[in-house]
Amino acid sequence: MAKRKRSKKNVLRRHAEELFKEEIAEIKKQDKKPCPTNWKLSPWAVKQYILGCKLTNGFQVSTKYFGNEHLVEIAVATLATDRALLLYGLPGTAKSWLSEHLAAAISGDSTLLIQGTAGIDEATLRYNWNYARLLAEGPSEDAMIASPIMKAMQVGQVARVEELTRVGSDVQDTLITILSEKILPIPELNTEVQAQKGFNLIATANNKDKGVNEISSALSRRFNTVILPLPNTLEEEVKIVSKRVADMGKVLDLPAEKPALEEIRRVVTIFQELRSGLTKNKNKIKKTSGTLSTAEAISVINSGMAMAAYFGNGVLQARDLASAITGAIVKDPIHDKIAWKEYLKSVAKNRAGWSDLYKECCEVL
Numbered sequence: 001m002a003k004r005k006r007s008k009k010n011v012l013r014r015h016a017e018e019l020f021k022e023e024i025a026e027i028k029k030q031d032k033k034p035c036p037t038n039w040k041l042s043p044w045a046v047k048q049y050i051l052g053c054k055l056t057n058g059f060q061v062s063t064k065y066f067g068n069e070h071l072v073e074i075a076v077a078t079l080a081t082d083r084a085l086l087l088y089g090l091p092g093t094a095k096s097w098l099s100e101h102l103a104a105a106i107s108g109d110s111t112l113l114i115q116g117t118a119g120i121d122e123a124t125l126r127y128n129w130n131y132a133r134l135l136a137e138g139p140s141e142d143a144m145i146a147s148p149i150m151k152a153m154q155v156g157q158v159a160r161v162e163e164l165t166r167v168g169s170d171v172q173d174t175l176i177t178i179l180s181e182k183i184l185p186i187p188e189l190n191t192e193v194q195a196q197k198g199f200n201l202i203a204t205a206n207n208k209d210k211g212v213n214e215i216s217s218a219l220s221r222r223f224n225t226v227i228l229p230l231p232n233t234l235e236e237e238v239k240i241v242s243k244r245v246a247d248m249g250k251v252l253d254l255p256a257e258k259p260a261l262e263e264i265r266r267v268v269t270i271f272q273e274l275r276s277g278l279t280k281n282k283n284k285i286k287k288t289s290g291t292l293s294t295a296e297a298i299s300v301i302n303s304g305m306a307m308a309a310y311f312g313n314g315v316l317q318a319r320d321l322a323s324a325i326t327g328a329i330v331k332d333p334i335h336d337k338i339a340w341k342e343y344l345k346s347v348a349k350n351r352a353g354w355s356d357l358y359k360e361c362c363e364v365l
Contacts, residue, residue, distance in 0.1 A: 016104035038156035038198025092293020116163035156198030322360035
């Protein structure tokens with residue numbers, strides 16, 4: 001049976017180097033700065049790609065990360081040295097997003113990725129075996145299955161490890177030799193893989209989720225840690241949510257109107273107040289157990305747009321958002337439900353222009 005060709009246009013989530021191929025190519029044309037070995041762009045150009053800019057020929061490079069410029073500079077400079085980069089922070093602070101775009105700009109390939117879970121073992125970080133060939137032929141290079149980290153070492157590219165703290169501490173320490181000696185021993189073949197220039201590692205981690213494993217001091221010394229904060233202001237977070245929602249709406253082909261800025265602002269305001277325990281007027285309220293991150297706000301708006309498109313009139317309204325907002329907030333059925341009810345009664349009910357949202361959210365609870 002002939003295989004059906006799948007159009008790349010229908011891919012749900014394209015890799016950063018594919019999605020922003022034109023931008024990377026345009027920046028490269030303008031890039032006259034010194035470039036480390038095996039880097040596609042210079043550190044200066046990587047920063048321009050991440051933060052966005054207008055090139056001298058008038059081409060507009062979109063902003064990938066809204067945040068502190070100096071943190072981006074530290075991250076890029078770290079990857080140009082022999083130290084690995086650890087992006088650390090609360091869930092939803094764009095660690096994975098920044099990691100992917102850094103790899104795309106530096107190596108032109110963000111796919112050398114290991115997703116950290118409690119179930120992965122040392123082989124996932126180092127290499128595995130094709131056991132049929134191993135049994136038939138014995139240990140050989142042909143029977144070996146290289147991990148993404150091994151591949152990155154062989155060609156001098158950036159590898160990524162997501163959620164490092166979800167990996168068991170003993171497995172984490174497999175990285176110590178790789179990061180300190182820049183070699184990967186293969187005792188079965190009495191040989192080793194030596195990292196080529198350009199190789200480095202970006203790891204992401206947070207200390208909020210359940211199942212977090214501490215990073216040993218020996219391993220943490222091999223990383224330069226950059227802590228990514230939550231957005232500083234309401235307007236900054238609204239800008240991030242607006243852009244990411246617009247991007248996702250195009251990918252998902254949602255037949256709904258672009259969400260009004262006011263609806264996004266209301267969702268972001270709720271999340272900021274509940275995670276800080278303070279209203280805009282500095283009145284104390286109960287915090288919720290979840291992080292209520294920017295990523296969750298994006299998810300709520302996208303969910304609301306889907307509701308509006310398929311079950312509403314195509315215009316995002318309070319009734320389209322109520323269920324998604326409540327689902328994001330109420331993680332603990334007792335504590336969070338109490339906090340959310342109190343917020344609705346003491347804050348949302350009395351806030352001008354929020355009567356529709358108050359009514360719809362109360363009906364969901």
